[in-house]
Amino acid sequence: MECRTEKGVRYLTSDAIEAEGSVNAFATRVGGVSGAPYDTLNFGVVSGDNPEGASRQRALNMRRLGTALGVESLRCALVTQVHGNTVVKFDPTEEPESGAPTKTEALSKTEALAKIEADAIISATPSTAVGILTADCLPILLFDPVTGAVGAVHAGWRGTYARIVVNAVEAMAKEYGSKSGNIRTALGPCIGPCCYTVQEEFYEKFLAAFGSSIDDSFKFVSESAGEGSERSVAFDLQSANKAQLLEAGVGPANIDLSGECTSCNADLFFSYRRDVTSRGGSGTGRQLSMIMATASSDRRCV
Numbered sequence: 001m002e003c004r005t006e007k008g009v010r011y012l013t014s015d016a017i018e019a020e021g022s023v024n025a026f027a028t029r030v031g032g033v034s035g036a037p038y039d040t041l042n043f044g045v046v047s048g049d050n051p052e053g054a055s056r057q058r059a060l061n062m063r064r065l066g067t068a069l070g071v072e073s074l075r076c077a078l079v080t081q082v083h084g085n086t087v088v089k090f091d092p093t094e095e096p097e098s099g100a101p102t103k104t105e106a107l108s109k110t111e112a113l114a115k116i117e118a119d120a121i122i123s124a125t126p127s128t129a130v131g132i133l134t135a136d137c138l139p140i141l142l143f144d145p146v147t148g149a150v151g152a153v154h155a156g157w158r159g160t161y162a163r164i165v166v167n168a169v170e171a172m173a174k175e176y177g178s179k180s181g182n183i184r185t186a187l188g189p190c191i192g193p194c195c196y197t198v199q200e201e202f203y204e205k206f207l208a209a210f211g212s213s214i215d216d217s218f219k220f221v222s223e224s225a226g227e228g229s230e231r232s233v234a235f236d237l238q239s240a241n242k243a244q245l246l247e248a249g250v251g252p253a254n255i256d257l258s259g260e261c262t263s264c265n266a267d268l269f270f271s272y273r274r275d276v277t278s279r280g281g282s283g284t285g286r287q288l289s290m291i292m293a294t295a296s297s298d299r300r301c302v
């Protein structure tokens, strides 16, 4: 994974996936126009005293990211994220019964999608960007260079427990014929085990559901004195989702990990735990992670 700064906008990109025919980015918080505490490249829907100003800033941030990525008038399909395991399919230019859709129809489909409650989006329409917002949860981008299908997944602990990334891989297989062995994945910046401790019951809950495949994702970090005291355990979201991808048949060489912790890097990332839970702040922004297949005329003729 590579960190780039273009036109003042900083983002990470999986160069392995990019080389196979996609534009993909895990945006940082650097290079946008939003004011504190959402400074600056915030893509979250901010409900505050100035929602109009916030949505204008969001549109400006999208434009800035598009310019940095070399994508003219970037629009990104998003959903209402609810920490579940629902995957939605989004192909805005698929022909309705009445014939080819107009540009306005495709736009209104994006607006309708934004209201749907889900935590992953898949698409096989070239030049359609799908995205996910995070501020500690794990963003996962998926790409099948054979079919051109893409996916964006939001995996916090609840989504991870509910195996959302496996659902996304299976949905790409069912809807687009993607073989898991062909799917390339990139796991972006999220809260790292350095900053994410959980109770022992949390570990036991995962152990009961996943067995020993989850072992590497937990590390016991401390044991306080006294009878009945609870040990605290560090949880590694990236490792837990990597284990699920491997079980789903994704090759180890096709899993690209960022290794960045959102909570440790305040200059680069929003972090809900750091900014709101720990510091009692009024809010924090949301990072956008997005992927789109670049248009390819011969991909489907294999």
Ligand SMILES: [Zn+2]
Binding pocket: 191, 192, 193, 194, 195, 261, 262, 263, 264
């Ligand atoms: Zn950390």
